[in-house]
Amino acid sequence: MEILMSIVIGILFTCAVYLMLSKSLLRIIIGTGLLSHGAHLLLLTMSGLKTGAAPVLTEGITNYTDPLPQALVLTAIVISFGVTAFFLVLAYRAYQELGTDNMEKMRGTESHD
Amino acid sequence: MSLLHLAIVLPFLSAVFIPFLFKGLRNIHTGWFVLLVPLALFIYFIQYMPLTRDGQTVTRTLEWIPSLGINFIAHVDGLGLLFAMLITGIGALVVLYSIYYLAKEKEALHNFYVYLLMFMGAMLGVVLSDNLIVLYMFWEFTSISSFLLIGYWYDRERSRYGAQKSMLITVFGGLSMLGGIVLLYIMGGTFSIQELIGMSSGFMTDPLFVPALLLILLGAFTKSAQFPFHIWLPDAMEAPTPVSAYLHSATMVKAGIYLVARMSPVFAESELWLWLVAGFGIFTLFWGSFNAVKQTDLKAILAFSTISQLGLIMSLLGLGAAALHFDQLDDNVYMIATIAAVFHLINHATFKGSLFMMAGIVDHETGTRDIRKLGGLVNLMPITFTIAIIGCFSMAGLPPFNGFLSKEMFLTGMISVFELDIFNLSTWGVLFPVLAWIASVFTFVYSIKLVFKTFLGKPQFEKLPKKPHEAPVGMLISPLILVALVIVFGFFPNLLSNSMIKPAVESILPSLVDAGQTVKVDIYFWHGFTPELFMTIGIILTGIVLYSTLAKWESIYNRIPHRFTLNGLYDGGLSRSETGGYRLTNGVMTGFMRTYLVYIFSFFTAILLSTLLITDGFSIDTSNLAEIRSYEVILGLVLVSAAVTILFAKSRLTSIISLGAVGYSVALFFVLFRAPDLALTQLVIETVSVALFLLCFYHLPEISRKEERMKFRLGNAVLSITVGLTMTLIAISSFSSRSFESISQYHIDNVYELAAGGNMVNVILVDFRGFDTLFEICVLGIASFGIYAMVRFRGVGRENE
Amino acid sequence: MKKPNDLILKTVTKVISFIIILFSLHLFFAGHYEPGGGFIGGLMTAAALVLLLLAYDMKTVNTILPFNYKIMTALGLLIAVLTSAGALLFNVPFLTHAYDYFELPLLGETSLHTAVLFDIGVYLVVIGITMTIIQTIGESE
Incomplete structure (x- = not known):
């Protein structure tokens, strides 16, 4: 399963990077979103995917899945949400100001040079 | 926290009130309030004189970072007390003098006295700290406050020049000193000067002894304006005269002397x-x-004279x-x-x-x-x-x-x-x-x-x-x-x-x-x-x-052309590094985000792949794998196809929805991997972010009309496939090799005893690793205020034009 | 702008959103022992509020829930920092939490944690920022 996940992660990263290198601002943001999904899965995969009980203390169970990567991923998910939201608004405002979402045409408005 | 510690930080504490006193009581010169601080400290330090005269020392410890051996140890001995009395005594006189020198109507006294008090506290800290790291901290504080004081009349070009020069030279020396301190720590295993002195006899033969000695001296020489680092002192004379009298004759430049005197017992046996x-x-x-x-x-005469007397x-x-x-x-x-x-x-x-x-x-x-x-x-x-x-x-x-x-x-x-x-x-x-x-x-x-x-x-x-x-x-x-x-x-x-x-x-x-x-x-x-x-x-x-006969031989001074003087060297070096840096930046920074991303990803793969190769880090261990179940494969396929769909999507709406599909499949993976908290969070977040994406982009009519498929670009494809490959390799080796035991078992074992909780993930978040969470919500707060500012304060710049 | 017929949405939202909020509160308080916690609780509450926003317009929601979400964010941060710093008063490192068991009316013996206070901070911040973001973007159109 881990190897399968590794390949999935690789594909996610490939798509993410390819999108991030494109010209369109929206695609770049989507790329960062994909990138963080890849990173989250990577964190989980790193600790091994041995199936145990969910990391909630239960009578009579000693074999839990690793809680630490889950806590780290939880933090990462929320942070990536904040960052994505920030990027989105940045893109949206840039579009309003500059009238394009093509990165190569963005050269500042006349008033800022 | 002993009274002694309080005495050291008193200038910092009192500096907090200065701006209020300045604003609130404009009729009284702020200097009168400030004067009380060095005066009180001077009287306080006098009472240590009988102690040190009998050869006794006073040590008070305040734990700061005990796990790293960094504690705020205040140590009063003859040398420290002498300096403390100079600092507070001369300090009191200088403050008194400045009351008449700086007019309360014209000058920004609140800035001036805050800087001066900061400096006084920093100096006291330098001469009374036994811990080298704490000493270093105060040492840099003196550099910073000196910078602020020299640049006090910041509208003058020479002041800015002098401030920058002193900062560059003394901070350079300070950093070298930090290196020396670290070397000393490696040799002696402690940051305490007194303990280092105790074991100094063994240092002479240590290979690190000479580098440590050189680095510490570099710090002392730059601070005390020793040749060839003396060039900052004459330019520091742009500071108001009370400052020159205080910092650049009696106290700050003597910090280097102090350091040499203080470290003498450690190093002085050496030739x-x-x-x-x-x-x-x-x-x-x-x-x-x-x-x-x-x-x-x-x-300027006095500045050069100070340099020579320090020598x-x-x-x-x-x-x-x-x-x-x-x-x-x-x-x-x-x-x-x-x-x-x-x-x-x-x-x-x-x-x-x-x-x-x-x-x-x-x-x-x-x-x-x-x-x-x-x-x-x-x-x-x-x-x-x-x-x-x-x-x-x-x-x-x-x-x-x-x-x-x-x-x-x-x-x-x-x-x-x-x-x-x-x-x-x-x-x-x-x-x-x-x-x-x-x-x-x-x-x-x-x-x-x-x-x-x-x-x-x-x-x-x-x-x-x-x-x-x-x-x-x-x-x-x-x-x-x-x-x-x-x-x-x-x-x-x-x-x-x-x-x-x-x-x-x-x-x-x-x-x-x-x-x-x-x-x-x-x-x-x-x-x-x-x-x-x-x-x-x-x-x-x-x-x-x-x-x-001065007039006859004075002309020899003009023999040396400016280019070859140390000042010429400094100016030339500074301007050359500036233009060089500018040129380099211009060459590398094209202004296109794509270029930067290419840099980042190329270095990323180059460094990671080469490390994998050099350290022979790649390993694959199939013994401990979880079994593959059919629904997991299907979910993986869904995820991959959703991700790939984005690449070929024509409309933005399709891309956004595909991204959502990726997110939901990841959430399902979290369910499969027994991570209920993650799955819940991911589901809610995914919903909210899809709503956000749509809000931002779908409702903008102009943007949705200009839709086109991404053109294929080979360079991008090669780079992204390399990144993907690197990540796969890293993922495989990361679960296959384990250099040390994970801390997770500790969390699992102690979740009930230490935190009285049942949900380990949440306990880790709020208790075991609370700092992560604290900073995380800070980041979120910053992001949200950034968004608010971007949207609300639009066009403010334009109105000003 | 044409007004779509969203009677069903509005009616359902009235009921659903409060159920979601209640559920989110449950998630929040259960967080220490079962899946849940400040983040999820906060997000869930925010999601309920977003649902309200979708069904009604910004103005209506603002009159029902007159919160200033920016202040809520700041308040949350403050609570989190103060709870963490409170540990310093007892001469233990920053962020050390304490707990004890208490006999409470109705609930019986319950354990009370300072970690919950910290989590309240997280909860408020999460609601605050999500709503700030959505509101700002929504209002800018």
Whole structure:
């Protein structure tokens, strides 16, 4: 399963990077979103995917899945949400100001040079 | 937190109130409130004098980062107390002086006094900390506050230049010192100076000893303006004169001296230490005095004079280390150098402080400090003249002032070099007395020049911007107190010898005290017809000749073109690194985000892949894998196809929905991997972010019309496939190899006992790793306020145009 | 702009959103022992509010729930920092939490944690920022 996940992660990263290198601002943001999904899965995969009980203390169970990567991923998910939201608004405002979402045409408005 | 710690941080604490006092009580000069701080501290430190006189020390520990061996250890011994009293004593006088120097109506006093108090606290911290890291922290604080004070009149170009220069040079030295501290820690395993001194005998053979010594000295030399780092001090004279009197004559520049004195017990056994400290010191003494003669600005003369006097003290400290090699002598004559260093340190603070204040008075009352425009002020400013003449004569080493006594002792120390038969001092050491003598001649010349050109000679008041008159009484009090001390210490030097000098010398040379030797400090005027006396007479005679023929030989100063001077080197280096950096940045930074991302990803893969290859880190371990179930494969396929769909999607809506599909499949994976918290969070977040994406982009009508498929670009594809491949390899090796046990088991075992919780993930978030969460919500807060600002404050820039 | 017929949405939202909020509160308090916690609780509450926003317009929601979400964010941060710093008063490292068991009316013996206070901070911040973001973007159109 881990190897399968590794390949999935690789594909996610490939798509993410390819999108991030494109010209369109929206695609770049989507790329960062994909990138963080890849990173989250990577964190989980790193600790091994041995199936145990969910990391909630239960009578009579000693074999839990690793809680630490889950806590780290939880933090990462929320942070990536904040960052994505920030990027989105940045893109949206840039579009309003500059009238394009093509990165190569963005050269500042006349008033800022 | 003991009273001693409180005393050290009191200036910082009181600095908080200064802006309010300044704003609230405009009628009272803020300086009066500030004055209380150094005064109270001075009185507080006086009570330590009986303790240190008996050779006792006081140590108070406040735990700060005990796990790293970093604690705020305040340690009062003779040396630290001497400096603490200088800092607070001179500090009080300087604050008093500044009350009359800086007008409360015109100046930004709240800034000034905050910086000054910051500096005072930092200096106290430097001289009273036993922990090297804490010392380093305070050390950098002095650099920063000095930067702020030099740049106090920040609208002047020269102030900014001087501030930057001092900052660059002293911070460079500070960083080197930090390196030295780390090396010392590696050798000794502690940051405590006292503990390091205890084990210093074993350091000599350590391969790290020499690098540590060099780095620490670099810190001391840059701070104390030793050649070739002295160039920042003359430019620092752009600071208001009270600052120059305080920082650049009496305290901050002495921090380097302090460091050398403090670290002497650790390093002084080594030959290199003696040669470096004494050699750089004596050359700085010569170079400073030689250059002081050519200056025409009062404060510039004093600046170069300070450089040279610092060199004098430094060279004495260096030679004083020789005493350590004679610890079996009954009456160790080589200690005289260290005694002279400490004595001159005090004397220098008194006469140089008064001279700086004198220069400030002249500047304040005449409007200029250029000695070519000054002259004949003696009748108009008799009191200032008295201050100047006493200060200058003491500086020149004339009797009956304290400068004479320490100069004599200095010469004795230099001559004693002849008798030393260690480290080749008997051959090359001859240079010490010779350079010392030449430098003293120049010292005499510039001291005379300072007084005579300013106060005697033909009056030329028409060249002055202001009509000169005597300064107000308040401005004269501080320099008068200082020159009174010059005279008192001149006539009764033994007031200091047992109370201040002896304890300080004992802390510089602790191994001699341990060896059973006593430090005898007995200072008197008349030694009989000794070589020192003849040298002094020679200095005076040659000095008079040189001064009267100044016009004839002054031209030698113009021989050196600016390009080859150290200042030229500094300016050239700075501007070249600026243009070089600019060119490099321009070449690399194209302004396209794609280029930057290409850099990032290329380096990312290059570094990771090469590390994998070099360390042979790639491994694959299939023994402990989880089994593959069919629904997991299907979910993986869904995820991958959703991700790939985005690449080929024509419409934005499709891309956004596909991204959502990826997110939901990831959430399902979280379910499969037994992570209920993650799955819940991911589901909600995915919903909210899809809503956000749609809100932002779908509802913008113009944007949705211009839709096109991404064009295929080979370069991008290759790069992204490499990144993907790297990640796969890393993922495989990361679960296959485990260098050490995970901490997770600790979390699992202790979740109930330590945190009384059941949900491990949540307990880790709020308790075990609470810092992560705390910073995370900070990041979120910043992001949300950033978004708010972007949307709400649009067009503010445009309205201003 | 044409007004779509969203009667069903509005009616359902009235009921659903409060159920979601209640559920989110449950998630929040259960967080220490079962899946849940400040983040999820906060997000869930925010999601309920977003649902309200979708069904009604910004103005209506603002009159029902007159919160200033920016202040809520700041308040949350403050609570979190103060709870963490409170540990310093007892001379233990920053962020050390304490707990004890108490007898409460209705609930019986319950354990009370300072960690919950910290989590309240997280909860408020999460609601605050999500709503700030949505509101700002929504209002800018």
